[in-house]
Amino acid sequence: MSHIPANKLLSVPTDSLQILPLPHRDYLLSLVIPTYQERENIENIVKILTYLLDESIPGEYELIVVDDDSPDGTWEIAQSLMSEYPQLQVMRRQGERGLSSAVIRGWQVARGEILGVIDGDLQHPPHTILQMLDAIGKGADLAVASRHMDGGGVSSWNFVRRFLSRGAQLLGLIILPEVLGRVSDPMSGYFMVRRSCVVSTTLNPVGYKILLEVIGRGNVGKITEVGYVFCERKQGESKVTWKQYVDYIHHLVRLRLSTGRLGRFSQLVGFPIGRFLRFGLVGLSGVFVDMGVLYLLSDPTTLALPLTRSKIIAGEIAIFNNFLWNDAWTFADVAMQQREWRQRLKRFVKFNLICLAGLVLNVLVLNLVFNFILPNRYIANLIAIAFATIWNFWVNLKLSWRVTQVK
Numbered sequence: 001m002s003h004i005p006a007n008k009l010l011s012v013p014t015d016s017l018q019i020l021p022l023p024h025r026d027y028l029l030s031l032v033i034p035t036y037q038e039r040e041n042i043e044n045i046v047k048i049l050t051y052l053l054d055e056s057i058p059g060e061y062e063l064i065v066v067d068d069d070s071p072d073g074t075w076e077i078a079q080s081l082m083s084e085y086p087q088l089q090v091m092r093r094q095g096e097r098g099l100s101s102a103v104i105r106g107w108q109v110a111r112g113e114i115l116g117v118i119d120g121d122l123q124h125p126p127h128t129i130l131q132m133l134d135a136i137g138k139g140a141d142l143a144v145a146s147r148h149m150d151g152g153g154v155s156s157w158n159f160v161r162r163f164l165s166r167g168a169q170l171l172g173l174i175i176l177p178e179v180l181g182r183v184s185d186p187m188s189g190y191f192m193v194r195r196s197c198v199v200s201t202t203l204n205p206v207g208y209k210i211l212l213e214v215i216g217r218g219n220v221g222k223i224t225e226v227g228y229v230f231c232e233r234k235q236g237e238s239k240v241t242w243k244q245y246v247d248y249i250h251h252l253v254r255l256r257l258s259t260g261r262l263g264r265f266s267q268l269v270g271f272p273i274g275r276f277l278r279f280g281l282v283g284l285s286g287v288f289v290d291m292g293v294l295y296l297l298s299d300p301t302t303l304a305l306p307l308t309r310s311k312i313i314a315g316e317i318a319i320f321n322n323f324l325w326n327d328a329w330t331f332a333d334v335a336m337q338q339r340e341w342r343q344r345l346k347r348f349v350k351f352n353l354i355c356l357a358g359l360v361l362n363v364l365v366l367n368l369v370f371n372f373i374l375p376n377r378y379i380a381n382l383i384a385i386a387f388a389t390i391w392n393f394w395v396n397l398k399l400s401w402r403v404t405q406v407k
């Protein structure tokens with residue numbers, strides 16, 4: 001086991017969200033504690049978990065706090081605890097943010113056979129871990145702490161929170177029944193899974209629901225659920241906002257697209273069809289932007305500027321529009337790992353050059369088809385746009401939004 005100097009923070013992985021197989025097993029359990037603004041809770045949760053796991057699996061576990069640079073200094077407090085709790089590791093993320101990606105980054109550096117997650121605010125009763133470990137020991141691939149099993153429940157959630165949670169679950173059952181239908185509490189953020197079930201799949205979550213990603217993209221066989229009561233927070237407050245609900249719907253749709261028939265076909269042909277469809281929709285929005293700006297600049301009833309100059313300005317504004325949407329939607333999972341403005345500027349310059357080359361290809365194909373194959377300018381233009389779109393998509397996928405596998 002490689003010795004890590006005391007109080008040294010873990011380095012943050014920057015490549016794609018993939019869990020690798022272990023070269024050798026150091027621990028039975030790696031338990032990730034995602035934190036944001038948990039300064040009043042962090043020492044308590046580490047102390048309680050240490051007491052519990054020293055009793056049951058001494059020397060066989062590690063705790064990994066993954067903090068997103070909490071302004072309240074949660075990561076500093078956790079770091080100061082490392083000398084007292086040798087099995088504690090701490091990761092401070094400063095670029096990437098979000099509960100689900102925090103859990104996966106923790107699992108990426110984990111050295112345990114079983115990967116687990118527990119909230120850092122003591123709302124997930126720690127003793128349930130022993131029941132989940134027992135379930136995995138008895139052959140389950142995934143053990144989930146569920147509020148909707150015998151012995152489960154929520155402390156004193158108001159009607160709205162209960163309604164939203166159950167409503168979200170119902171929506172998920174409609175969009176992704178084969179995932180959410182496998183457990184009674186798909187919203188649970190408290191579970192553990194065998195590493196072997198999630199290795200070499202690129203997990204791609206948004207928001208809070210990491211369990212959906214594990215069931216949807218992992219290779220999970222037997223699932224066991226154990227009832228638990230979701231406790232009231234004693235310190236701090238929940239970070240759940242309306243954004244988590246929007247992320248949740250986005251996550252469901254994305255999982256639907258990538259794990260349904262379309263997703264399996266695109267894996268079969270090795271072409272990301274879902275992403276290409278998004279790229280095409282963004283391109284369509286660019287056509288409207290291009291046409292609109294061309295009208296405003298060159299139409300005799302507006303500014304009546306020269307056509308070529310208007311077209312160049314319109315084309316460039318459309319390219320900028322397309323870059324913004326592609327960076328925020330089509331390739332969001334890649335862009336969120338390269339957030340610095342220099343990285344974003346570099347992507348924009350590459351995207352621009354590739355699209356300008358695409359414009360040249362567009363004009364060449366248009367003339368080729370119109371003059372030698374089909375003398376109908378509009379059909380020829382559609383064929384030319386199709387060629388240019390495939391060129392733009394494929395070259396941007398390979399050059400602009402590429403995850404450099406940093407070893």
Ligand code: GDD
Nearest residue numbers: 034035036068098099102119120187188189208238239240
């Ligand atoms: N690193 C990191 N980054 N941690 C975060 C972030 C983030 O952006 N947002 C929240 N956390 C941490 C919090 O510090 C806490 O430890 C845990 O994730 C849960 O966050 P809460 O804001 O307390 O969520 P909740 O209590 O409303 O809901 C939780 O429990 C539900 C039932 O299990 C979440 O885990 C939900 O996903 C879960 O459904």
Ligand code: MN
Nearest residue numbers: 119121123238
């Ligand atoms: Mn909470």
